[in-house]
Amino acid sequence: MLPWIYMAQNDQIRVRFAPSPTGQLHIGNVRTALFNWLFARQKGGTFILRIEDTDLERSEARYETQLMEDLKWLGIDWDEGPDVGGPYPPYRQSDKMDVYRSYAERLIQEQKAYYCFCTAEELERDRQQAMAEQRQPNYSGKCRNVDPAEAERRRATGEPAAIRLQIPERPIRFHDIVRGDVEFSNEVVSDPIIVRSSGMPTYNYVVVIDDADMKITHVVRGDDHISNTPKQVAVYEALGLPVPEFAHLSTILGPDRERLSKRHGATSVANFREMGILPEALMNYLALLGWAPSGGDREIFPKDELIKEFSLERVTPSPAVFDTEKLHWLNRYYIKAAQPERIHQLGAEALQRAGLLPAGANGSVSSWTGSLIDLFAPYVDQLDQLPEKAKIIFNHDAAAALALPENAEVFASDKAKAVIQSFGKRAANEPPLTAERFKAIMDEIKAETGAKGKDLFHPVRIMLIGSHSGPDFNKLIPLLEDGSRLELPVHVKSVRERAQEFIAAQGLKS
């Protein structure tokens, strides 16, 4: 039992994930969501989902829906959000314009912000000149000096004006849990626009109002926001609002050490789901990107363990390269650890998409599919590789098998030919083979031809699946025989069919 005072403190921790619904949920963003969520869950705090849809041009409702589905799929849930509500609505930014405006007016009145009448062209010219002179391209602050009464008069005439926050003449510093104390000279911050001349508030302003309204205590986000943070801190301070703790997470890089992007292949949560990466594998992997447990000698962390062990203090500040190989290793681990029924379900979907299975499979088909998946699932990095792995079951091409040089070597010897002939003859007269019967036949052939080990098995394997390597015969034989008697979109050839076709093809060739 925790003393109540700690409970009360922990209870006050409030963090948020604030994506804009402008596209697929990116892997870097979802890691931010995960770290926020883990932190909240471990501390018994509140995790909030807030949709930042102020970018009307690019925001779409369907992305918002998908974003929530992706989070749920990963296993992340939220206590407050646009769908479930909460004590500090709205959880979508759209309808808050009047709130932003009233805070801005207050800042003007308190002379912590001022109207700026500079035109875009004017600003651009100043900027160019500063660049040319190798100076910091900061706003000059010239409208700071416009008399408030004068400003009102000009506004009354309809002259467009933005609102700028006046940055104090002292360094701005803040605490970052991941990086320690960070300080920015006020020289480089320059008075930011908080409300555009169009009346639309800007991000660095809005985000502060939203976080403050929602009583956010810890802002956990990507490190691309570090440079924005002093502006935001200045807004908190001007408004007399408590400044939250920050934790800036490092960037996720591609193999070329550049920021992970679509160029690098799969980068959205939806991509990974479609590929057949299990959510627990992705969550585990993402947690390990930038965080490591004390001791650092453990890699497997199911959700509960992550919640127990996670801490923001142990997050690394340096950027991390996304390593698909390691994700695959975790995915293989979780595929083996998962309930077989779940893998059957997911695997069957992949096979259906490949056109190898009918949609609503009945009893015997689905139990056959189950053993098919049990056989091949340990071979795959991701479940969408199943159809490829299972092609030896569905596609049997004797001529192609014979044409392969590496196979030709195997059945060049007289012994191998004898094995093939003998197997073909026997298979022709057999009812569907069981694993036991197959073994018995192989023993007979062994006695008859004197072939054993590779010399015995390799030719048979090539005859049946076109390659000298593949799954255990004990599992393979029943799978072929049972499959051949099912109604499937692609006919599975029986052992007998395979043997006969192979011998026929071989006859044609020689």
Added chain:
RNA sequence: GGCGCUAUCGUCUAGGGGUUAGGACGUGAGAUUCUCAAUCUUAAAACCCGGGUUCGAUUCCCGGUAGCGCUACCA
């Protein structure tokens, strides 16, 4: 250009003023198997560079270099 952040095996990382610098992925070898995968065992593999502080720096400080980010009336 300015400002900021970062720097341990190829990759993710642990560690920390004196260590055989630990783990994991991947890679090599071996065991097992008819074979491949899996599994187990095992090997190779790292403290960016230069100064300082110190008896002693990979660790602390400063500088350099490199990578990344920000530098908007984008979010």
